[in-house]
Amino acid sequence: MSLNPVHAARSRITDAWTPSQLEHLDALVAACALVSHADGWVTAEERARLLERMRGLAVFAVFGVEDALEAFEALDQRFEQDPEAARFEAEMAVRRLRGRDDAARVVVNAACAVAVADGGFDAEERDALLRICKLLGLDPIQFELITARGSR
Numbered sequence: 001m002s003l004n005p006v007h008a009a010r011s012r013i014t015d016a017w018t019p020s021q022l023e024h025l026d027a028l029v030a031a032c033a034l035v036s037h038a039d040g041w042v043t044a045e046e047r048a049r050l051l052e053r054m055r056g057l058a059v060f061a062v063f064g065v066e067d068a069l070e071a072f073e074a075l076d077q078r079f080e081q082d083p084e085a086a087r088f089e090a091e092m093a094v095r096r097l098r099g100r101d102d103a104a105r106v107v108v109n110a111a112c113a114v115a116v117a118d119g120g121f122d123a124e125e126r127d128a129l130l131r132i133c134k135l136l137g138l139d140p141i142q143f144e145l146i147t148a149r150g151s152r
Contacts, residue, residue, distance in 0.1 A: 020100075024107075025063045025071065027097045030090035031111040031132050033075045037083070038115075038128035042076065046118050053117040059106050095135045104136040108143055 036042050036050050051069060054060055060068040078086040097104045111132055115125040126145060133140040140146045 021063070023093070023096045024103050025068060026093040027103070027107045028059065028063070028110055029068060029071045029075055030093035031107045032072060032114045033079060034087065034090050034094070034132060035111045035115045035125050035128045036076070037079045037087075038124035039122065040083075040124075047076075049117040050114055053114055057110050057113055059110055091131075091135055094132055098135065098137050101138065104138055105142075108132055108136065108138060112143060
């Protein structure tokens, strides 16, 4: 009876998964949801492109694309029902990877790929990506989100 939609959606994932792997999946899904909802909504066309982009990300294949998409769709629904609570839950999931830089970089790279699914970064998506970097303790310069002088 978990309140976390990402956990609830993973009913098919076996017990062989480690907590670390599940945290990584949660963070990946959460970061993608944060970026996709950065402007406050996801149109049907954006959602289709987003899901197709997620299917193409190699990192999701590690976790099982269908399980990852199911988890994303559950969190996406949560954003539709209660955006503030969903944002809080998603940020908590992302924050759990802080200090695990390799996994954190994978999360930011996946979120960047999702952000360009609609043709490029908009200001809200860039702000969401900067927030994700901050939550993870990563320098946004390494993802070319800002320049060395701090400009965007």
